Structure formats: structure tokens, C-alpha cells
Amino acid sequence: MSDILPEFVEFAHLLADAAGDVIRPLFRTNVAVDVKPDESPVTIADRRAEQVMREMIMKRYPDHGIWGEEEGKYQADAKYCWVLDPVDGTKSFIAGMATFGTLISLVRLGIPVLGVIDQPIQKERWIGGAHLPSTLNANPVRVRSCPKLSLATLSTTSPHLFSAEDKVKFEHVQKKVRYTVYGYDCYAYAQLASGAIDAVIETDLKPHDFCALRPVIESAGGIITDWQGRPLTFVSDGRVVAAGDKKTHEEILITLS
Amino acid sequence: MSDILPEFVEFAHLLADAAGDVIRPLFRTNVAVDVKPDESPVTIADRRAEQVMREMIMKRYPDHGIWGEEEGKYQADAKYCWVLDPVDGTKSFIAGMATFGTLISLVRLGIPVLGVIDQPIQKERWIGGAHLPSTLNANPVRVRSCPKLSLATLSTTSPHLFSAEDKVKFEHVQKKVRYTVYGYDCYAYAQLASGAIDAVIETDLKPHDFCALRPVIESAGGIITDWQGRPLTFVSDGRVVAAGDKKTHEEILITLS
Numbered sequence: 001m002s003d004i005l006p007e008f009v010e011f012a013h014l015l016a017d018a019a020g021d022v023i024r025p026l027f028r029t030n031v032a033v034d035v036k037p038d039e040s041p042v043t044i045a046d047r048r049a050e051q052v053m054r055e056m057i058m059k060r061y062p063d064h065g066i067w068g069e070e071e072g073k074y075q076a077d078a079k080y081c082w083v084l085d086p087v088d089g090t091k092s093f094i095a096g097m098a099t100f101g102t103l104i105s106l107v108r109l110g111i112p113v114l115g116v117i118d119q120p121i122q123k124e125r126w127i128g129g130a131h132l133p134s135t136l137n138a139n140p141v142r143v144r145s146c147p148k149l150s151l152a153t154l155s156t157t158s159p160h161l162f163s164a165e166d167k168v169k170f171e172h173v174q175k176k177v178r179y180t181v182y183g184y185d186c187y188a189y190a191q192l193a194s195g196a197i198d199a200v201i202e203t204d205l206k207p208h209d210f211c212a213l214r215p216v217i218e219s220a221g222g223i224i225t226d227w228q229g230r231p232l233t234f235v236s237d238g239r240v241v242a243a244g245d246k247k248t249h250e251e252i253l254i255t256l257s
Numbered sequence: 258m259s260d261i262l263p264e265f266v267e268f269a270h271l272l273a274d275a276a277g278d279v280i281r282p283l284f285r286t287n288v289a290v291d292v293k294p295d296e297s298p299v300t301i302a303d304r305r306a307e308q309v310m311r312e313m314i315m316k317r318y319p320d321h322g323i324w325g326e327e328e329g330k331y332q333a334d335a336k337y338c339w340v341l342d343p344v345d346g347t348k349s350f351i352a353g354m355a356t357f358g359t360l361i362s363l364v365r366l367g368i369p370v371l372g373v374i375d376q377p378i379q380k381e382r383w384i385g386g387a388h389l390p391s392t393l394n395a396n397p398v399r400v401r402s403c404p405k406l407s408l409a410t411l412s413t414t415s416p417h418l419f420s421a422e423d424k425v426k427f428e429h430v431q432k433k434v435r436y437t438v439y440g441y442d443c444y445a446y447a448q449l450a451s452g453a454i455d456a457v458i459e460t461d462l463k464p465h466d467f468c469a470l471r472p473v474i475e476s477a478g479g480i481i482t483d484w485q486g487r488p489l490t491f492v493s494d495g496r497v498v499a500a501g502d503k504k505t506h507e508e509i510l511i512t513l514s
Contacts, residue, residue, distance in 0.1 A: 095410050095438050096453030153352055158439050159416050181352050182415055183440025196353030
């Protein structure tokens, strides 16, 4: 996969810079919160940051597609499509927690090949992709080994994400691990890439939630799939298992099934 | 309550500085994790930070008491007792999340009169006490109003903290609020004092978990009590309800009962 041109990497940084410049001054300012049809919250931080990125993409790469959380699809069946989540973890953003993230992914023919997880308040940026080892602020990051699920630190954003049936399956895993930490949205996957967390299990993620995660985690040596062990693509069902160690991942898939 | 001498405030800052200097270099270094008799994790960050603070207190105020999470009580029935939690949120610390905190409280005749919530990585320090308006890095903070529980953002660290009976009660509240965010430990109470979160409900907190919270929240205009509405003291049962708005607090107490 030699298609991650250096200019795409550079442009992804510019997008993250621009989104951060919009979001940073709005953090902890009691911005108004609107409720979307799916009952999730949205603020001007989400909306403005996505608008700025969309305008930049349309200007620089008019033949590329865009799929953003807030404004949806624009020629998303193009060879290259930028998948954007301006504020992943809007509830954390609203609650003043600097653990939300801006997610930017370049998807080539349906496969995420470049990912950025940017935390604009703590000024932490993870980036990774095909032939691009994952880094945090330009320093290489790497998952850690975890030979057994019983030694793992597991993360999930909220116990309310799961359907009743999935929750039972999740709890089978949760009872086997060493520690479970809640909250954190995309920030948990970033910590997994950095070798601080061993596994993340979630459901109901959309392409804008997970496309950026896959390149960062895979290029840090980790694995992220759906609950059946299949790679994450545009058509995945939103059930996600990420792990730093292949053994942890296998044990989780078996326990979930 | 004129007993919060400026020198105690200054000394509390010195304690937090010293703890931060110990903790900062150990963050995200894959420190070894020991498991305590109560199955909670502990690292050298917790232990060394508490030791440093204990030595400082014994040297400066030899007649004061100390009650630390890791090393327990030392003449804790003295008129003044320093209550310390070097790393509140050890699981978050281990998982690389800069949302743990160092908690320092000065308790006078059993009542917390000075509190510090310090986040040494993000370099955020909340302090508040009797006749000392709460501040974040020297800037005044204030809770926000929330006239109805249905408009509230609620936080709790983990759904696993609750007993089966308490969990049912918590879920009664949880179903009434606008949003629930998980994780964050003491950091959620700090955000409540800053007006970003409306309520926190937890159980099983020890004096070293909650003594520092009370002065910070009360001096920011908020309220923190046990589940019966009684003030938090050394003999509280560990069930805690904090709210920025008295109306939210009342509605929660009624819903929990």
C-alpha cells in the first residue's frame, strides 16, 4: 500500500491543526448543546471544526470524497475519502474533560489507510498509516504485550452503549480482565497504541468513529476488528474489539462468541 | 472558620508541588502494578508521593496528624490532620489517562477545611477552603446552575462501584439525567466545581477520597453530602452525592431514597 503520499500525511496534520484552532477556544466555555435526532449531543465546536476541514479538503482535493459525522457524505464513493469526526466524545468535551479527540482518516477504496487521533487541549497527536509507523507528537509508539486476558486493562466508554445481549457478552470478558476503566472514547484507543491499555471493546461505532483508529493501532503493532475478527471497513456493524496483543484479541473473540 | 491560616494554604501548595514532582516522571512509563489486600492497584508513584508528603508534614508540623491512603494513620486524632491520596484514580494513572489527581486535605477537628485537587500532568490545581474561594490555577471557579435533574450531566467513576441495591437506586437517577459520563475519579468533582458537570454520585469512598473534595466544592458554591444529605466527615459511610445546584442535589436525594 504505497498510496499514502507524503502530501496526504502533511495535509492530515493541517486538517488537525485547523480543527484544534476551532475547538480550543470553545473548550470549557459552556457552549450551547443541541440534541441530534439520535439523541446524541452536538455543539458549535463539532459543527465549525467539521466545516473548516470540509472546506480545506474541497479546495485542495476537489475529486476526493468526504464523510463527516455532522454534515454527512459528499461524493463518498470516490477513490479517496476523508472520514471526519470533529469531536469524538462530545459528552466529555461538554463535561470539560480533555479526553475527547478529533478523528481524521483517509480511506482508499473503502480501506482506512491513514489515521489521526488528535487531542487539541493536551496537544497530543497520534498518527499512523500504511508504511507510516504510528507516532505520538512525532515519537514512535508501540502496543505492549499482554499474554493473558487476566492481566489486561480493558476500556469501554460507557456500559450503556451495549444492547442487552451484547452487554452479557461484554461482561463475560469484563469478569476475566484485571482492570476495567470507563470513559475516554477515542482516547482509549490512542492509549492502546501507546502501550498503556491492553484492550477496548465497544459497539455502535460509526465509520467516523473507527476509521481513524485502525491505521493508528495497526501501525503501532496492534489489532482492531469487529466482534467476528473481520477488518473494519465502511460496512462493519459497529462492534469493535481492539487489542495490543494478538493473544488478548483472540481470547476476547472466543469469550464474546 | 478563621482557622485556615495562609501558611497552611501555602504549605498545601508545597505538598502538591512535591507530589507532582514525584508522579510526573513516572507517568506512562509502564511502572509495576502491585495489588493491595482490597484488590485495588498501587504503584511506586502512589507510595513515593505519599512518603514525600508525610515527611514534609512531620518536619513542618510535628503535632499535626496524617491519614494517607497508602501508609494509614499517624496521630490522626490531632486537632489538625492532613488527609492524603497521592494518586486518586490509580487505574487511570496506569492506563495513561491524565485524569487522576493528588488529593490533599487539611481536616480540623474532624471537618475538612482546606482541599486541593491537583492534576500534575495537565498542571491543573483546584484549591478551596473556609474563607478561601475555590480557584483553578489561581482563577476563581464557580459551579453552574441546573434547575432540573433532567438537564444535568451526571458523572460516576464506574458502574462496578455500586452494590446491587445501590446500583438500582443510582439507575433511578441515571435514567432522569440528560447525560452520564463515566471515569474520571476526583477529576469529575473538580469539573463540577468549575461548572462543567452538574452532579457526581458514588459509593465506597474513603476519607482520603472525599475530604479534599468538600472544601473545593463548597467554596465554589456547590454541595456535597452523603446519600442522606449529611455533611461528609471522617465517619461518613462513603456514599457521596455532589451537585453544583442545590435543586439538583435535592432531586437526587429524593430519587435515591
